[in-house]
Amino acid sequence: MPKSTSAHISQLSHKDIRIRRRALRALFEIDSPNNLESFIPLLNDKDPWFRSKALDAHRMWAPRLNIDSLIPLATHKSIDARRCAANLLEKFTGDTSSVAEILYQDEDNLCKIKASKALIKSDSEGKFTSQLIQSDNDRIKIIALSSDHISKKQLLSCLSDSSNSIKENALSQLSKKNENISEERLSQLLSEGVNPLSIVHFSVENAGDSMIRLANISDSKVRKSLVKILREKYNSTDDDSIKLLIENKCYPVLGRWLQGKKDAASDKLRWQIIENEEVDEIERSRLLERLIGRCNESEIIEKSEGLINSTTSQLLKITAQNLSTAGNSRQL
Secondary structure (H helix, E strand, C coil), rough: CCCCHCCCCCCCCHHCHHHHHHHHHHHHHHHCHHHHHHHHHHHHHHHHHHHHHHHHHHHHHHCCCCHHHHHHHHHCCCCCHHHHHHHHHHHCCCCHCCCHHHCCCCCCCCHHHHHHHHHHHHCCCCCHHHHHHCCHHHHHHHHCCCCCCCHHHHHHHHCCCCCCCHHHHHHHHHHHHCCCCCCCHHHHHHHHCCHHHHHHHHHHHHCCHHHHHHHHCHHHHHHHHHHHHHHHCCCCCHHHHHHHHHHHHHHHHHHHHHHHCCHHHHHHHHHHHHHCCCCCCEEEEEHHCCCCCHCCCCHHHHHHHHHHCHHHHHHHHHHHHHHHHHHHHCCC
């Protein structure tokens, strides 16, 4: 006749280790979360095998109970037990702050990090956000910055932090909230070595010197991000940001912004760049190559033929010749 659950539980403290192990395996097979309490004494067992099985039992059943089932782990002297509790916090739905607050006080960094995430997740009034944003630990501070309750004042304050990672995360949140940052502050952040990608959005909004500084950075990711935002926001060469780029001869950015535009003003700017012998020949050649889809237009053919005779760049001559030839062949 099969033994009852209570019989297996009583055998967990048997002197014979073989009987104890059989009882433990049987309880795992029964798979009842209500049996978790009987595994708590095993957290202090002299045998590491039983201690590890006690942790396995908590991993298996605690998430199917309430958050208080983690308290024996969270308050245990063993770092393995406390880390187990910290890792299980994310398995629970609802408010886990009661246990997370215990683990946040732990000296172990992993426990503090996991607890911080749980506290922010359970933060309904901003209490934990205000607490964690004051931490000296950068990782905890970054977790606090992700909170829905983070204020503009707190975010702006983080722009003065000694850590660029903190500044960049604060900038990301400010961008999501559509907040503005002064041109002076942007310039300072760039000088402090903050990742330019985190500043692109604000620089375009300001249409000032910081945008020009970013436009002149050779980093392809920065340039791509800048062009993407410019294309999303501006369609005309009369827009202030585009005018500023033209005035400061930011041709690599302008060339990419012009891609696909066919209006008269865009064509005029495009050819001004292409025909400017002071502009890098590779940039000019790229602008020409992008016109291949319009090579049958009479103006494109005429401009290309004129460029062949006027430019001193062999690369431009070849590109213009290819464009002109393609246009003439299509007209035949």
